[in-house]
Amino acid sequence: MLYDFGAPVGGLIQMAYIVEDLNSAVDQWVKQLKLGPWFVLDSFTGADPVYRGGPSQADVAIGMAYSGSMLIELIQPKDEHPSVYREVRDQRGFGFHHFGLASHSFDEDLQAYQKRGFELAFLARVPTGGRVGYLDTHGQMPGFIELIEADAAMEAHFTGYRRAALGWDGTDPVRPFI
Numbered sequence: 001m002l003y004d005f006g007a008p009v010g011g012l013i014q015m016a017y018i019v020e021d022l023n024s025a026v027d028q029w030v031k032q033l034k035l036g037p038w039f040v041l042d043s044f045t046g047a048d049p050v051y052r053g054g055p056s057q058a059d060v061a062i063g064m065a066y067s068g069s070m071l072i073e074l075i076q077p078k079d080e081h082p083s084v085y086r087e088v089r090d091q092r093g094f095g096f097h098h099f100g101l102a103s104h105s106f107d108e109d110l111q112a113y114q115k116r117g118f119e120l121a122f123l124a125r126v127p128t129g130g131r132v133g134y135l136d137t138h139g140q141m142p143g144f145i146e147l148i149e150a151d152a153a154m155e156a157h158f159t160g161y162r163r164a165a166l167g168w169d170g171t172d173p174v175r176p177f178i
Contacts, residue, residue: 003150004159006069007102013148013158014100016073018089022061023174025074029065030173035072037164038063041177043078046124046132051083056122058083062177066165071100071158084122084134084144098134098144106131106149113145127177128153 007013019025022040029035041062049056058081063074075097077085088097103109110133114120118135121144125131130149137145148154160178 002069003102003155005066005071005155005162007071009150010102010104012099013069013102014071014073014098014146016075016097016100016143016146018085018094018097019074019076020094022063022074022076025076026063026065026174029072029074030170033067034170035065035067035165036168036170036173037175038065038074038173039161039164039175039177041127044127046126049122049124051122056083056124057081058086060085063174064161064177066162069162071161073100084136087121088143096143098146099141100146100148102150102154103147104150106133106147109147110135113147118145126154128157130154 001009003009026038043059044062045059059078061076061078065072075085077083077089110120113135118137120133121136122134123131130151130153133147135145157178
């Protein structure tokens with residue numbers, strides 16, 4: 001079974017990367033890989049964000065675009081507040097950050113990963129109203145696992161992004177996050 005945006009229900013839907021400058025990174029992905037259009041959110045802290053058990057103030061800029069059925073996310077840390085993004089940047093530099101998995105049973109899936117020894121490092125509500133939870137894999141995987149709460153609003157947003165990418169002719173490479 002597939003989502004309308006082409007990814008398998010309950011499966012891997014996203015690959016995410018930390019970048020130094022979102023605008024430059026988007027420009028490179030457009031020019032070098034012909035990937036777009038990009039949907040950009042200039043500021044994201046999340047609603048009710050919790051980082052490693054305490055309140056979070058970290059702000060990031062985000063860009064999303066589809067390649068086939070895979071959502072590519074670019075994330076630029078915008079401040080020096082502690083975050084899952086700054087952790088990776090400070091430890092390994094810019095590059096791969098996390099795998100995104102869709103979850104229709106967010107709380108149950110979160111608990112299952114925690115029982116495997118993965119620590120909840122970040123939890124927040126996103127603009128679609130759902131939640132995301134970043135799990136620290138402690139080196140068992142090459143990055144975090146992000147559980148993305150799958151609901152109708154999330155599916156509608158991601159489906160809109162993918163439809164925009166299908167047959168994209170290179171016009172309007174940067175668009176507002178919807």
